[in-house]
Amino acid sequence: MEGPTPTATEIQAHRTDPNWDRWFWHKWNSTTQQIEIDKTGYGAGFYYAASNDFSKDPIHNLEVAKLDIRFGKYSKNGIMVLAKQGTVIDVGKNTSNYHIIGVSSDITDGINGANTLEADASTGTIVAYAEGTWDQLKHRYGSEDARIAQNDADAVAINNGAARKALTDTKATTAAKLQGLGSEININPNVVLASKEGIAYMGDNQGIVNAMGTTEAVNYGSIIAYAKNKGQVTVNGAVKAEDKNTVSEANKFKNIGAFAEAGGRAELKGAVTINGIGAFAKGAGSEAILSSTNNDITINAGTVGGMVATDNGYAKS
Numbered sequence: 572m573e574g575p576t577p578t579a580t581e582i583q584a585h586r587t588d589p590n591w592d593r594w595f596w597h598k599w600n601s602t603t604q605q606i607e608i609d610k611t612g613y614g615a616g617f618y619y620a621a622s623n624d625f626s627k628d629p630i631h632n633l634e635v636a637k638l639d640i641r642f643g644k645y646s647k648n649g650i651m652v653l654a655k656q657g658t659v660i661d662v663g664k665n666t667s668n669y670h671i672i673g674v675s676s677d678i679t680d681g682i683n684g685a686n687t688l689e690a691d692a693s694t695g696t697i698v699a700y701a702e703g704t705w706d707q708l709k710h711r712y713g714s715e716d717a718r719i720a721q722n723d724a725d726a727v728a729i730n731n732g733a734a735r736k737a738l739t740d741t742k743a744t745t746a747a748k749l750q751g752l753g754s755e756i757n758i759n760p761n762v763v764l765a766s767k768e769g770i771a772y773m774g775d776n777q778g779i780v781n782a783m784g785t786t787e788a789v790n791y792g793s794i795i796a797y798a799k800n801k802g803q804v805t806v807n808g809a810v811k812a813e814d815k816n817t818v819s820e821a822n823k824f825k826n827i828g829a830f831a832e833a834g835g836r837a838e839l840k841g842a843v844t845i846n847g848i849g850a851f852a853k854g855a856g857s858e859a860i861l862s863s864t865n866n867d868i869t870i871n872a873g874t875v876g877g878m879v880a881t882d883n884g885y886a887k888s
Contacts, residue, residue, distance in 0.1 A: 576620040579613065586610050590716050632757075633658065636665035637675045641682050642693035642766065650697045651680055654754040654778065657705020663759030674759070677784075681765025685789050689767060689818050692790050696766035701754040701778030701802070707746035722746035753777040753803070761785045761808070765816075768792035774802030774835065781805050785841075788812040791822035795845075798835030801856075809842040813871075824873030827851050829859040831884065836860070842867035849877050852884030861888040 577594065585591040596612040599605075635652070642649045654660045663674045680696045681687030707726035713719035725747040729735055735750065736743035753774075761784035764771045771788065772780040772795065785808040786795055793812050796804040812826035826847035829837035834856035843849060843861055849870040850859035859880075861868050868888055870877035880886040 576617070579617075582613065582617070632661045632664075632755075634664045634666060635660060635662045636668075636671045636673065638662055638678050638760075639675070640678075640680070642680045642696045643682055644691050644693060646693035646696065648695040648697075649680075649693060650700050651678075652699045652756055652758075654701045654756045655703050656709065657703065657749060657752055657754055659755040659757075661757045661759070662699070664757070677761045677763070678758075679763035679765060680769065681763060681789070684765065685763045685787060685815070687765035687789065687816065689790050689816050692816075693766045694768055696764075696769040697773050698762055698764060698769075698771050699756040699758050699780050699782070700770075700773045700775070701756045701780050702775040703754050704777050705749040705752050705754075707750055712745050718744070726750040753779045755779040755781070758782040759784065762787070764788040764793055764795075765790055766793070770794045770797050772804045772806065773797045774799075774804045774837075776800045777802060779803045782807060784808045786810050787815075788826060789815040791817040791819075792825045794827045794830050796829045796837040796839060797827075798831045798837040798857075799833045801834040803835070804829075804837045806839045807841060809867075810839050811844045812846060813844060814846045824871060828870075829861060829886075831857040831859040833857065838862055844869045844871075846871045847873050848875060848879055849888055850886040851879045852886040853881050855883040857884040859884070859886045 582591060582594045592608050594613060594617045596609040596614050597606050598609050600607050640651050665674045680698055682691050707722050711719055713722045722744045725744050729750040736747040738748050762771055767790045771786050772782050774780045786806060791814055795810050796806050798804045814823045817823050824846045826845055828843055828845045829839050829850045831837040832853040836858045838860040840862050842863055850861050852859040878886045878888055
């Protein structure tokens with residue numbers, strides 16, 4: 572709910588306005604078989620809103636403290652964690668420790684984690700996929716028509732170049748603070764990607780993925796960080812994709828560390844060991860970066876090359 576709960580006096584002052592009917596008592600008429608509005612009393616929505624202080628639960632990221640989702644050999648193109656339309660998910664974070672205690676320190680899509688054999692692995696799994704932006708004109712956020720209209724107006728202003736309000740601004744509308752911000756996934760645990768031709772982290776259409784821990788891909792054709800359509804993917808921990816469980820020699824050396832296209836930006840900040848392409852950038856404005864300066868980047872290139880840039884893309888190590 573956005574905005575303060577109206578008082579009983581305010582509701583009565585608008586009793587002839589149909590937009591305020593939701594605050595009144597709704598009764599079932601067994602004779603007419605219809606729900607009727609009784610304006611001599613107030614409904615559960617009013618009493619619930621009036622008796623709770625929603626300021627104690629401000630808009631915040633969805634926290635997934637513990638996560639254990641596995642994909643078997645018959646699974647194709649599955650997604651473990653998905654954020655869309657400007658939502659934000661924090662995996663391996665637990666602010667309250669209320670219902671669930673502790674966090675996951677390691678996650679994997681593989682049935683047997685890093686020991687998932689090629690024959691038992693899924694195909695095309697994405698561990699974290701963030702896509703799109705927060706758009707008021709789709710969400711139509713607000714608890715009443717006037718509030719919705721103000722959110723809409725603020726969204727249009729931002730679309731036309733106005734600056735967003737700070738997330739801490741308690742007087743600003745939701746749209747004034749969130750309009751145009753990308754969907755985002757923050758992965759705190761270490762990750763083992765076991766899928767064949769899988770993707771660890773993908774940011775699409777301005778979506779953002781940040782990975783804090785280590786990442787290891789154990790089967791063939793893996794992409795660690797994939798950013799497209801102005802998406803952004805940043806991996807802070809060490810990365811390995813060494814075809815550990817790949818059986819066929821023909822499938823080896825086909826992994827990609829950082830892949831950016833259509834204006835995306837993918838960056839691996841830690842140590843990197845890749846069998847395949849270290850960084851691949853395709854298209855103007857695309858950046859694929861291996862940024863560690865600790866002499867800890869090892870690229871065992873296949874037939875295509877270790878660093879690749881095409882169509883005015885930018886690849887750097």
